[in-house]
Amino acid sequence: MNIHEHQAKAVLKEFGVAVPRGFPAYSPQEAKKAAETLAKEAGSKVFVVKSQIHAGGRGKGRFEGLGPDAKGGVRVVKTPDDVKSNADEMLGRVLVTIQTGPAGKQVNRLYIEEGADIAKELYLSLLVDRVSSKVSVVASTEGGMSIEDVAHDTPEKIHSFTIDPATGVWPTHARALAQALNLKGDLAKQGAKLLSQLYAAFTAKDMDMLEINPLIVTGDDKLLVLDAKCSFDSNALFRHPDMVELRDVTEEDEKEIEASKYDLSYIALDGEIGCMVNGAGLAMATLDIIKLYGSEPANFLDVGGGATTEKVTAAFKIITSDPKVKGILVNIFGGIMKCDIIAQGVIVAVKEVGLKVPLVVRLEGTNVELGKKILNESGLNVIAADDLADAAAKIVKAVKG
Numbered sequence: 571m572n573i574h575e576h577q578a579k580a581v582l583k584e585f586g587v588a589v590p591r592g593f594p595a596y597s598p599q600e601a602k603k604a605a606e607t608l609a610k611e612a613g614s615k616v617f618v619v620k621s622q623i624h625a626g627g628r629g630k631g632r633f634e635g636l637g638p639d640a641k642g643g644v645r646v647v648k649t650p651d652d653v654k655s656n657a658d659e660m661l662g663r664v665l666v667t668i669q670t671g672p673a674g675k676q677v678n679r680l681y682i683e684e685g686a687d688i689a690k691e692l693y694l695s696l697l698v699d700r701v702s703s704k705v706s707v708v709a710s711t712e713g714g715m716s717i718e719d720v721a722h723d724t725p726e727k728i729h730s731f732t733i734d735p736a737t738g739v740w741p742t743h744a745r746a747l748a749q750a751l752n753l754k755g756d757l758a759k760q761g762a763k764l765l766s767q768l769y770a771a772f773t774a775k776d777m778d779m780l781e782i783n784p785l786i787v788t789g790d791d792k793l794l795v796l797d798a799k800c801s802f803d804s805n806a807l808f809r810h811p812d813m814v815e816l817r818d819v820t821e822e823d824e825k826e827i828e829a830s831k832y833d834l835s836y837i838a839l840d841g842e843i844g845c846m847v848n849g850a851g852l853a854m855a856t857l858d859i860i861k862l863y864g865s866e867p868a869n870f871l872d873v874g875g876g877a878t879t880e881k882v883t884a885a886f887k888i889i890t891s892d893p894k895v896k897g898i899l900v901n902i903f904g905g906i907m908k909c910d911i912i913a914q915g916v917i918v919a920v921k922e923v924g925l926k927v928p929l930v931v932r933l934e935g936t937n938v939e940l941g942k943k944i945l946n947e948s949g950l951n952v953i954a955a956d957d958l959a960d961a962a963a964k965i966v967k968a969v970k971g
């Protein structure tokens with residue numbers, strides 16, 4: 571689960587991390603009021619109007635409907651009235667960044683923040699490293715809006731080291747960070763403190779990624795977190811009801827939200843063949859073989875072991891609601907899952923939502939004969955397949971003609 575920048579900063583602040591003052595705003599009036607409060611309470615003379623979407627690259631992003639010369643999704647302005655007019659232009663508009671894909675994301679909220687005096691922009695992130703089972707720290711002196719180019723063109727400028735969760739942060743990690751970020755004297759001390767705070771937040775909240783880009787050195791030599799992107803391990807969310815409250819479903823794929831209600835493992839993808847499979851391994855293999863036969867999967871969907879007819883029906887509806895889907899492949903190896911349940915679910919769903927695209931079904935395992943019989947007698951236009959390769963070949967042929 572992802573959260574917005576302003577929420578991530580609030581979480582980090584609880585752990586003592588230095589962040590600029592700011593307020594979220596949902597309307598131009600609220601944005602102006604936030605700037606006035608910053609001016610009055612903190613003496614701010616520069617304000618930053620920041621689009622809150624679950625994607626990075628906002629600064630260099632472009633708003634749909636505004637010309638190429640219009641400012642991006644992060645704007646530095648001088649007066650509360652400018653905050654208001656920019657907020658007015660940004661709210662409700664679709665922002666396209668390198669991370670949103672061409673469809674972009676609608677900006678429904680802003681963060682109004684005090685402007686910082688930036689002397690240097692650095693990069694710092696923490697993530698779960700599955701290979702070493704440790705927390706990986708990635709740091710670079712070349713922070714800011716072109717970190718992707720740095721990673722591509724000059725990867726030697728990006729440093730990383732790991733922290734063992736059994737021991738936590740040691741002085742050696744702080745030294746590694748200071749070296750990676752070229753921090754000296756008091757700044758190195760600040761870096762050590764920041765690393766401990768970020769690590770504490772990361773582990774206490776079960777994050778799987780925390781990216782600070784940029785982390786800045788201010789004109790008066792202070793480290794300040796200027797942007798924060800954070801995601802949580804969904805499997806640990808039950809331990810963090812306060813974080814679950816930060817969820818913004820308007821940022822998530824509707825089909826994925828629906829799937830989570832039925833406890834289905836569903837990930838929307840970009841291709842044209844909808845897949846309903848049981849077991850993550852078989853689902854992955856199905857995606858691979860669809861590609862091998864020359865097409866692309868529209869989703870990953872694991873209906874799980876003990877799926878009910880209701881669950882299968884929900885899964886089928888989610889797949890058919892995707893306008894990209896040009897054909898459906900049901901691939902079930904019935905172990906705990908029974909083939910007749912799948913067959914029934916498919917029929918119930920098709921009766922409810924109709925079937926406008928070709929459907930290939932490959933069933934194998936428990937109650938397979940019964941499952942096939944149910945499908946054959948249903949009068950549905952189902953293309954039966956014998957094995958995985960046969961199923962993939964048939965659905966790709968049906969879609970491509």
Ligand code: ADP
Nearest residue numbers: 618626627628629644684685686714783784797
């Ligand atoms: P994104 O990574 O989505 O582009 P950032 O929050 O990193 O968004 O903002 C982009 C750039 O805008 C930063 O690299 C920084 O130069 C500038 N910026 C962001 N917040 C502030 C701020 N509070 N004061 C001054 N400049 C800022």
Ligand code: MG
Nearest residue numbers: 626783784797
């Ligand atoms: Mg950033």
